[in-house]
Amino acid sequence: MGFAAQLPAAGGFLEQLEAARSLEDLQAVSEALRAHYGVDHLVYHWVSASGEQYGCGTYSPDWVQRYIEKGYLRIDPVVQGCFQRFHPVDWKRLDWSSKAARAFQKDAIAHGVGNQGFSIPIRGPNGQFALFTVSHSCPDEDWAQFTALHRRDMILMAHTFNEKALDLEPGRRPEAAQPLSPREIEALTLLAVGYSRAQVAETLAISEHTLRVYVESARFKLGAMNTVHAVARALSRGLIVV
Amino acid sequence: MGFAAQLPAAGGFLEQLEAARSLEDLQAVSEALRAHYGVDHLVYHWVSASGEQYGCGTYSPDWVQRYIEKGYLRIDPVVQGCFQRFHPVDWKRLDWSSKAARAFQKDAIAHGVGNQGFSIPIRGPNGQFALFTVSHSCPDEDWAQFTALHRRDMILMAHTFNEKALDLEPGRRPEAAQPLSPREIEALTLLAVGYSRAQVAETLAISEHTLRVYVESARFKLGAMNTVHAVARALSRGLIVV
DNA sequence: TTTTACCTCCCCAGAAATGGCGGGGGTGCC
DNA sequence: GGCACCCCCGCCATTTCTGGGGAGGTAAAA
Structure with a gap:
């Protein structure tokens, strides 16, 4: 199968991770980890709300380039699936049924990503989202064994990669969330669950105009152009x- | 200081956690973990933005009751701080300066919560948010040593508690995603970033009426009452x- | 092959949201 | 006391969205 079956927890690499001083260091550690676990790839990948992405890992520059160019972010079942999920997930449990997904999968495998994968979604405040992925090429049983063995290590690595990446890229941090007033929150929440403005006003027992003031105020605070x-x-x- | 200084990783309790079949089981494991680490409290606490909360842990029922009744959720610096943070945080690093926060702190200590604490924010899709907390009463140096030693264990416990809690409360899970067509996705995406219907139509180079068909179709698929x-x-x- | 889903376009009229103007009262901070 | 913010209300006109019809073509799935 190729990867080491029994290792000490994270093999001391977590300390190396924690000592990283730059994205290049992270890149180096991910390469070392990849070798240590004997897998094909190990990637930390940050996806911002606006669609920009960065990260570090062992995917070939070719593949990364292609991924971005082709807009694979929007069809990658790993991203889509993890985005809707709470927990780490094996790629096999994702939905690869759509044609686009299968085309993507084929392309990915052709670029050496591997047929097996395990991805961990990581989130921060304000919807920040990142992925930590280990991928490999091997039979299902071997992969199941690997993930069972190293699941915890992977969770810790995911955490640590995320922590370091955010430390090292302070510019990526979210805009300061401008606090909304309680009423504004109530108003937006009710709008978000499908109430019309009139219904929201009735629910909050205020005039429709007052409601409008809240929504406008919230729009302003959020720098939004309209209610949607x-x-x-x-x-x-x-x-x-x- | 009272708590065990050197222990094997999570002391095999993670397996117990993973075997839990009910919230009561989780409760029991948290009690066992608390004893194992020799800390005052160990709590998993789920917070939805709508204010409902549940969880399991070793806080006294009195304190839990009081916390809910007093609406402490809104002033608890641990919740507030973790909600805006990416990483696990020591309570000392939170902002306790407001009057409400200090009153809360005093009340919490009076109810045996402890003067030290370490909390890990955990997030799911759609802003779901939970906290895993270990608290204790001891001097700063001892606490620093404890957190340094068991930080990784705590991260893994946080993950596992969260996973089990969600497994055991399937009602809390989000609904399955209904697939949207590519055009529908484009339309909704552009609407979500602030474009008006006319702008979206122009951007997609289709008539405004066609766009409307997409939005209506998406509305139908999503079971939504309106565009918002x-x-x-x-x-x-x-x-x-x- | 038939069905299904997707994409595209058109009309109309009523409902809803927005933008701008004005007013009031309360709290808490410097 | 002034300032900022939160909470509440009214009227105007305009723009935008929504809901009901209708049509036709393609491409994939059953």
Whole structure:
């Protein structure tokens, strides 16, 4: 199968990770980890709300380039699936049924990504989202054994990569979430669950005009151009929950 | 100082956690973990933005009751701080300066929560948020030593508690995602970033009426009552990314 | 092959949202 | 006391969205 079956927890690499001083260091550690675990790839990948992405890992520059150029972010079942999920997930459990997904999969394998994968979603405040992935090429049983063995290590690595990446890229941090007033939150929340403005006003027992003031105020705070935008921003910044 | 200084990783309790079949089991394991680490408290606490909360842990029922009744959720610096943070955090690094926060702190200590604490924020899709906390009463240096030693264990416990809690409360999970057509996704995405319907139509180079058909179709698929609702659902189900 | 889903376009009229103007009262901070 | 913010309300007109019809073509799945 190729990868080491039994190793000490994270093999002391977590310390190396924690000592990283730059993205290049992270890159080097990910290469070392990849070799240590004997897998094909090991990647930390940050996806911002606006679609920009960066990260470090062992994918070939070719593949990374292609991924971005082709807009694979929008069809990659790993990203899509993890985005909707709470927990680490084996790629086999994702939905590869769509044609686009299968085409993507084929392309990915052709670029050496491997047929097996295990990805961990990581989130921060305001909808920040990153992925930590280990991928390999091997039979299902071997992979199942590997993931069972190293699941915890991978969780810790995911955490540590995320922590370091954020430390090293302070510019990527979210805009300061401008706090919304309680009423504004209530208003946007009710709008987000489908109430019309009139219904929201009735629910909050205020005049429709007052409601409008809240929504406008929230729009302003969020830098939104209209209500849809405001609700979307409030949602993706974690200011409201539906 | 009272707690065990050197222990094997998570002391085999992670397996117990993974075997839990009910919230009561989780409760029991948290009690065992608390004893194992020799700390005052160990709590997993789920917080939804709508204010409902549940969890398991070793806080006294009195304190839990009081916390809910007093609406401490809104002033608890641990919750507030972790909600805006990426990483695990020591309570000392939080902002306790406000009057409400200090009153809360005093009350918490009076209820045996402890003067030291370490909390890990955990997030799911759609802004779901939970906290895993270990608290204790001891001098700063001892606590620093404890957190340094067991930080990784705590991260793994946080993950596992979260995983099990979600498994055991399937009602808390988001609904399955209904697939949208590419055009529908484009339409909703552009709407979510603030474009008006006319602008979206122009951007997609289609007539405004065609766009309307997409939005209506998406609304129908998502079971949404209006555009705002549709965008909110698409966002929170991870069907679109802003 | 038939069905299904997707994409595209058109009209109309009523409902809803927005933008701008004005007013009031309350709290808490410097 | 002034300032900032939160909470609440009214009227105007305009723009935008929504809901009900209709049509036709392609491409993939059953």
